[in-house]
Amino acid sequence: MHLNSQQTRRAGRMVANEPLWLRVILISLALVTTTVLIILPLVYVFVQAFADGPRAWCVQLLDDPDTRHSVFLTLTVAPLSVVMNTLFGIAAAWTLTKFRFFGRTLLMTLLDLPFAVSPVVAGLMFVLLFGMQGYFGPALREWNIRVIFAWPGLVLATTFVTLPFVARELIPLMQALGSDEELAAVSLGASPWQMFWRVTLPNIKWGLLFGIIQCNARAIGEFGAVKVVSGGISGETDTMPLRVEKLFQEYNNPGSYAVASVLTLMALATLGARILLERWVEYQIASMSTEQDPKP
Amino acid sequence: MSISIQNVSRRFGSFQALNNVTLDVPSGSLTALLGPSGSGKTTLLRIVAGLETADSGSVLFQDEDVTETSARDRGVGFVFQHYALFRHMSVFENVAFGLRVRKVANDEVRERVNELLRMVRLEGLGTRFPQELSGGQRQRVALARALAVRPKMLLLDEPFGALDAKVRQELRTWLRKLHEEMHVTTVFVTHDQEEAFEMADQVVVMNHGRIEQIGTPQAVFDHPSTAFVMDFLGNVNVFHGRVQSGRVMLGSLNLQYDEYPHEEARNATAYVRPHELEIDRAASPGALTGCIKQINPAGAVLKVRVTVAEFGVDLSVDVSHDRARSLELKLNDTVYVHPKSVRVFMPEPEYVI
Numbered sequence: 001m002h003l004n005s006q007q008t009r010r011a012g013r014m015v016a017n018e019p020l021w022l023r024v025i026l027i028s029l030a031l032v033t034t035t036v037l038i039i040l041p042l043v044y045v046f047v048q049a050f051a052d053g054p055r056a057w058c059v060q061l062l063d064d065p066d067t068r069h070s071v072f073l074t075l076t077v078a079p080l081s082v083v084m085n086t087l088f089g090i091a092a093a094w095t096l097t098k099f100r101f102f103g104r105t106l107l108m109t110l111l112d113l114p115f116a117v118s119p120v121v122a123g124l125m126f127v128l129l130f131g132m133q134g135y136f137g138p139a140l141r142e143w144n145i146r147v148i149f150a151w152p153g154l155v156l157a158t159t160f161v162t163l164p165f166v167a168r169e170l171i172p173l174m175q176a177l178g179s180d181e182e183l184a185a186v187s188l189g190a191s192p193w194q195m196f197w198r199v200t201l202p203n204i205k206w207g208l209l210f211g212i213i214q215c216n217a218r219a220i221g222e223f224g225a226v227k228v229v230s231g232g233i234s235g236e237t238d239t240m241p242l243r244v245e246k247l248f249q250e251y252n253n254p255g256s257y258a259v260a261s262v263l264t265l266m267a268l269a270t271l272g273a274r275i276l277l278e279r280w281v282e283y284q285i286a287s288m289s290t291e292q293d294p295k296p
Numbered sequence: 297m298s299i300s301i302q303n304v305s306r307r308f309g310s311f312q313a314l315n316n317v318t319l320d321v322p323s324g325s326l327t328a329l330l331g332p333s334g335s336g337k338t339t340l341l342r343i344v345a346g347l348e349t350a351d352s353g354s355v356l357f358q359d360e361d362v363t364e365t366s367a368r369d370r371g372v373g374f375v376f377q378h379y380a381l382f383r384h385m386s387v388f389e390n391v392a393f394g395l396r397v398r399k400v401a402n403d404e405v406r407e408r409v410n411e412l413l414r415m416v417r418l419e420g421l422g423t424r425f426p427q428e429l430s431g432g433q434r435q436r437v438a439l440a441r442a443l444a445v446r447p448k449m450l451l452l453d454e455p456f457g458a459l460d461a462k463v464r465q466e467l468r469t470w471l472r473k474l475h476e477e478m479h480v481t482t483v484f485v486t487h488d489q490e491e492a493f494e495m496a497d498q499v500v501v502m503n504h505g506r507i508e509q510i511g512t513p514q515a516v517f518d519h520p521s522t523a524f525v526m527d528f529l530g531n532v533n534v535f536h537g538r539v540q541s542g543r544v545m546l547g548s549l550n551l552q553y554d555e556y557p558h559e560e561a562r563n564a565t566a567y568v569r570p571h572e573l574e575i576d577r578a579a580s581p582g583a584l585t586g587c588i589k590q591i592n593p594a595g596a597v598l599k600v601r602v603t604v605a606e607f608g609v610d611l612s613v614d615v616s617h618d619r620a621r622s623l624e625l626k627l628n629d630t631v632y633v634h635p636k637s638v639r640v641f642m643p644e645p646e647y648v649i
Contacts, residue, residue, distance in 0.1 A: 180380035183347050187367045187374045188394035189445060198393070202384040 042264065049261035052254060060258035066235040067259060070243035077151060077226075077239060078219040081159040085215050086208070088159075089166025094200075096167075097174040098182070108171075114163040122160050123228025126153060149231035154239065157225035162218045169211030170204055177203055206281050210274070217270040221263065297358050297448040297481050298323040299344060304353030306339055306505075313339040314350070315505040321498070323358075324479045326472070328492035331502035332528065337485045338377075340502070341451050344483065345374045357448065373442030373480075375452040379434045381426040387413070387437050388422035394445035412440040415474075432463040439471075443478075452484035456491065468495055489529050493517065501525050523641035526567045533573065533611050535566040535638075544640055547606050549582055551638065564642045568635045570614040575600065576632045577623055583632040586611065588625060593617075600625065602633055 050057055061067060096108055114122065128134050130147035140147060147153045181203065185195040201208075223241040230237040238246060240263055247256035299321040306314040314336045321327045329337040342348035344355055346367030354363040362370055382390050389396075391412055395405045413419050416436035426434055435455065442450060455471070456464040472495050475482050486492050492499050493513040501508040501516060501524075509521045520526040527534075537546035540561040544553040556562070576583065586602035589610065593599075597614040604611055611633060615625070625631070 180376050180378065181382055183367070184374065184376060184380040184382075184441075185393065185397075187345055187347065187370070187372060188397065188441065189368055190393070190397040191368070194397045198397070199382055 045257060045260050045264050048253065048257040051257075056254065057258050057261070060255045061262065064255065066238065067243055067247075067255065069235045070238045070240050070259070071262070073151065073154070073238065074220055074240040077154045077158055078216060080155045081162060081219045082212055082216050084155070084159045085162055085166050086212055088163065089170055089211060089215075090204075090208070092167040093170035093174050096171055098179050111164050111167055114160055119157075119161050119222065119224030120228055123157050123225035126156055126160070126225075126229050130156070148229050149233065149237055151237070153229035154226055154237065157229045158219050158222050161222050161225050162215045165215035165218065166208065166211035169207050169214070173204055173207040206277070209277060213270055213273050213277070217267060220266055299449065299481065299483070300356040301340070301344065302354050302356065304340070304343060304350045304355065306336075306343065306348070306351050312505050314343070317353070317502075317505070317507055319500060319507060319510065321481060321483055323481055325481060325497045326475050326495060327483045327498045327500060328496035329483065329485045329500050329502060330487070330489060330492040330528075331508075332487060334504075335502040336505040337502050338453055341453055341483060341485050345372045345451050346370045347374065371445075371448045373445070373447030373450045375435075375438045375442050375450070375455055377454040377457060379426075379438040381434060381437055381441070383426055385425075386422060387418065387424050387426070387429070390426065390437055391422075391440045391444050393441060398445070408444060409440075412444055415443075416440045430463075431459045432467060435459065435467060447480065449481040449483070452482070454486060455484055456488075457486075464491075471495065501528065503528070520639070523565060523567070526639060526641070531570060531612070533568045533570065533609075535568070535607070537564055537566060538562065539564045539640065539642060544638070547584075549584065549635075551582060551635075553640065555640075556642070562642055564640050567639045567641070568637070570599070570612045571597070572636045572638075573611060573613040573633050574636055575602070575613055575615055575619075575623065575625070576634070579632050580634060583634040584611075586631055586633055588627055588629045588631060591620075591625060591627065598625075602631060604633070 061071075092107075092111060096104060096111075127148050130136050130140065130153065132141060132148070134148070136147075145152070147156065181199050182195055185199045190198065221241060222239075223245070226239055227242060227245075230239070230242060232238060232242060232246065234246065240259055244256050244259045244263065247253075247259065299319075301317060301319040301321075304314055304317045305312075317336070317340060319340075329340060331337045339348060343350050346362070346365060350363065354361055356362065357370070382393065385393070388409055391409045392405050395408060400408075409422070410419070413422055416439055418433060418436055418440070421429070421433065426437065429437065439452075439455075456467055459467065468491060484495070493516075496513060498510065499513050499516045500510050503524050509516055509525050511519075516525065517529065520529060526532060535546040535549070537544060537549075538561045539545070539553055539556040541559055542552065542554055542557045544551050544556075544564060544566065546566055579585070584604045584606065586604040588600060589603050590601035591598055592601075597616055598620045600613045600615050600620075602611045602613055603609075613633060615623075623631075
């Protein structure tokens, strides 16, 4: 804290030493970039979506059964992958922080693979594995399970792409927390479940929630990987981002913008939730540290 | 309940934390594991608690082999160095934890927790959170939490390490009294020899994953069995010299040393405690000439620092107030110092002359 404020002050002095013209240029550059890349497109989506008034917007969204289905599909696929990633994230963070084992660093690196690899490649990989002509194809045919060009494939692809979010959020947190509290719980007679629910989960809940929010935002917006595995069957395997693209391709701009505006609203809601959560956590920490003055 | 540790070894990568350690802790005793950091004392404590596994060897409680028993079922109360209190739980719930996971009835929990909070003198603080407590209070919560489930033994890892001197002193006395009342077998880890000697019935000195010496505080202090123990107990004057033909030669000091009659000279280190040095005004054979650089009162004695030019070392000498008065010691006086007894270590065994 102390160091931070010092650093900030030093940084402040440094900026103050820069000549005026440089400051003006740098600030305007930042402003222009933000406006062109973020603010303008954001506003434009809503301007286009509501060009014919809110009524038309509603009609675009609700009257088309395929659009309705895409909203439904996204609201199914995203939560499913979030649930899977929450479970996986906790398990991965637990393994990587509480144990030392051979290949730990490798696993840590592999965890970032979904961020590094192109989503399209990820999608293709799943098609090659789970497609009817793919590696598991014969087995899947026998059990009469459709993965590719059906919702399970969408969930798989989305889960893969959003895999690191929860774990990445939890690993530094759990590393900082250490395992003494868990060990204390065990030595006091807690079963593994009791230890997890009563000690670990309450300690990581905010970090977990951050991870889930970010994971959810990404899951809703996922396009590349999903595009490959969905096969683009309208009213069946089109999620909202795919629907936006399809409507746009069909020259249905009002429809496309209407769906896009809903996606944008979801993103804004996510941002809002994040900010609220951050404020809340900061408030909690602040209220704790003010009470922390030592008492004899 | 007695603890028996048999041939326990533990290695972390290339670091040998414990090397074939065998130790018996008698039932009802208060034992200190004393040693510098990295000596393996905490690892040993955690192995007894089941929080760490041994590579080889076994741990017995009474006559029962618990080597394979999980920490959960060992019935050991463990107090962590940094207390490891559950940060999101109130003091009351922290202490109640062990009872809660055993599904003890609410009334009983309340009764037991209040009893414990009274015992550790934290009545009325049950609704506080760990962050709102001072170090000493947290320590006592950790202790109450460990005692709540009536453990067979109590293990404490550097229990007073993070506390300031005054609180530490209070807690030591208090814990010693508590131990006398409850008589639960207690083992604690410390790097502070004063703490170990003041509290424990039995002191175990450890170094490099091995036990250097086991004994009562008195025995360890009076008869350190190795140079390491002597050194670690601290507050000692060290002379480097040689032994040869029944004599030990430390500069101008030349003392009889029958234990080494051989012709061949060997390096040796001699240790003399401050109270084993005598200051005199008159020169005597085998005395070192020095100059008084510092005189500090320290309780019952005066601590006198004498610089011996010949060795280029400062000797620390304890002198009683009476003797100092009769010698009229002043700064920069020239005095003669001779040892009343010397412990010589020649790498291995100890000889006292």
